Amino acid sequence: MTCAVLSIGTELTRGELVNSNAAWLSAGLTDLGFEVVEHDVVDDDQDRIIAALERLAKFADVIVCTGGLGPTTDDLTTVAVAAALGVGLVRDEASLDHIRRRFERLGRPMSDSNAKQADFPEGSTVLANPIGTAAGFEAKVHNARAYFMPGVPHEMKRMFDEQVVPRIRDIAPNDSHQIRFRTFGAPESVVGEKLAGVEEAFPGVTIGYRAHFPEIEVKVLARMPGPASRRPGDALPVDPQAVVRELAERAAAEVAARLGDIVYGDGDDTFAGVVGRALRTRGWTLAIAESCTGGLVGHMITKEPGASDYLLLDAVTYANSAKQSVLGVDEDVLRGHGAVSPECAARMAEGARRVSGSDVALAITGIAGPGGASDNKPVGLVFFAIATKDGTEVKERRFNGERLWIQTLASYVGLQMVKDATTRPS
């Protein structure tokens, strides 16, 4: 079963907006087992909308379309579809009521242009929009089932999940199963090399990669082998979902074994969330002392709900004077070794642990650039320290790249050290 995604809007063709809707919809359709072979994006031009619809309907079983359902004069999707189908527009009283009530609730007058949003091509089925004024609709374009939805992402996503998916499930191949891993600690090329040959070893399995710097997400997608790969006499499987799930699980076990400890969690985990879970499991509280990462470690940790269960303090001691006054770093250390030194990292971690009373403390000090480098201390040089009741451990790393890249990598490396510390026997 083949799908196409059509996005309508001059803000897209002019590059004012990135088309994340198309990616979101495609991922959802792919998960249902459909093969999405084309995304088309046209500007707010009636003729081009019609031409795109006609063309996509020639090969796609399902067309999913977003945008152009608003109240303004450049919202042309509904009239374009009606023209393509050679039908008129019909006003839907239920939709008109819904729009009117929304405006009443907001205490604002409803304009005539909003009434236009209650018009639909004759013969189409209205898809209600409980959280906006732009209802969608379903129509048959040649042999394709076509679904028209608003472009506002949260309205579109809800309409797709609640109203489009149930309407296409009967033709969804539903013959695939996906397992995702999140990794940190190796670049995409290395992850790819580690997994070379897995696809060949598990026919029907595709390995996909998605980089969210500095993480790589690995997707193990298992699909039913097509008829061509079945041997004569093979019976069709009774439960295709069970077959692909078992295939995905076997391949995923191989993938996990090959990747080893760069896998930190499954597709829905976040790195800081996993670190937080490790702290909670160990029953530890955390303090942080940051310099070059400037608060990013604290931000990552506190983005997670419930971080107050373990985080006591993040002291971003950017100036040397703050390292002294807040963390009690000796002036001798700063003068003798400099703020970017293993000695200073160690004293920062110990100071953060002492002042907060935490079980574990992480310190990061380095040069994020572009300024601040010296002959023997280049941009990208970063020192880390972990202090616990058992002592202090220091690590040196050298990163390449721009300021935010260095800050991000250093934050990940520091959090990895916290996680490692929680699993150490004491």
Add this chain to the structure above:
Amino acid sequence: MTCAVLSIGTELTRGELVNSNAAWLSAGLTDLGFEVVEHDVVDDDQDRIIAALERLAKFADVIVCTGGLGPTTDDLTTVAVAAALGVGLVRDEASLDHIRRRFERLGRPMSDSNAKQADFPEGSTVLANPIGTAAGFEAKVHNARAYFMPGVPHEMKRMFDEQVVPRIRDIAPNDSHQIRFRTFGAPESVVGEKLAGVEEAFPGVTIGYRAHFPEIEVKVLARMPGPASRRPGDALPVDPQAVVRELAERAAAEVAARLGDIVYGDGDDTFAGVVGRALRTRGWTLAIAESCTGGLVGHMITKEPGASDYLLLDAVTYANSAKQSVLGVDEDVLRGHGAVSPECAARMAEGARRVSGSDVALAITGIAGPGGASDNKPVGLVFFAIATKDGTEVKERRFNGERLWIQTLASYVGLQMVKDATTRPS
């Protein structure tokens, strides 16, 4: 002059990757005065690539294409273009040398599949890739000038800027001028209402909006009026660029006047960068005491190069004990008013200023949720304080939304208070 953007790759049609390349290229082409009317995205399928090219070449003067130039078997762009043009492939020795040298430098053997990246359709012009192995090429498809570039964003962007733009500049209408403003402090609907009627008052001007939560970017785009809007007898302007620049500047002045102080800078500014500039101008140092924002304010400030010129300390005192030990907040304040109170915010700001010796200090304490609320202290309640030598000022705000949304809004409001403080006479 009409453009189309063609993106090739199954990772796009499956939704594993958001097509940000198409938006970036479209914005660049629009800035040159081209009208981009369509983006097409097809999977790694030779027939679909050929069909897309043939179709776009029927109406586009320029086709800009990315992806499918890699070394693997699913990279099919070059062979598809050759097939579409009915020509063979020719090996380019300079490109082969370049690839070979890159592998030598990396100390890795060059595989045969990489040699394939030195093959180009007969009659095409090679576009060198100084930072990767995938060179691009220019070819004529029917009457369209078509440019094929790698999909890796930083390689593609450099190739576009350095090699494609000079090759299309002779047909670029170059009849537009854009001025951008960055705003914070009003939602998109309010910004839109403030600017109602500007387009009508300045024919040829389009106002565009782009939300980067919680900011709204406003774009004032002036284009040469088309022949239809010129009156008979009107002479063609001698210098179209001067005409559109002057039009854009007049409209932008009106836009700036209507938006007032929600405009914080031009299109290349960042909010934290503008705050940093204000601190530098005043010659002030800054300390921050964060609670619910958890390091985000510090992260925003230190993302900017040179932040060490003004930032001394960001104390993320997440636990009450840290508020006491690091900032010297009295236990009485915490017991009597709680950590989320104007009193605590004030003591945090004063403590951060005292311990760091800064000129100004900002404190933020609140409830980011989803947990932590009580009857009289709901999720989203945030107190702010600014301490200077002239005293301490406190502000209360109530935000709606999810955790990260509340943290982000609170960080912006806090930074705005710092900026406001720098302009106050003392």
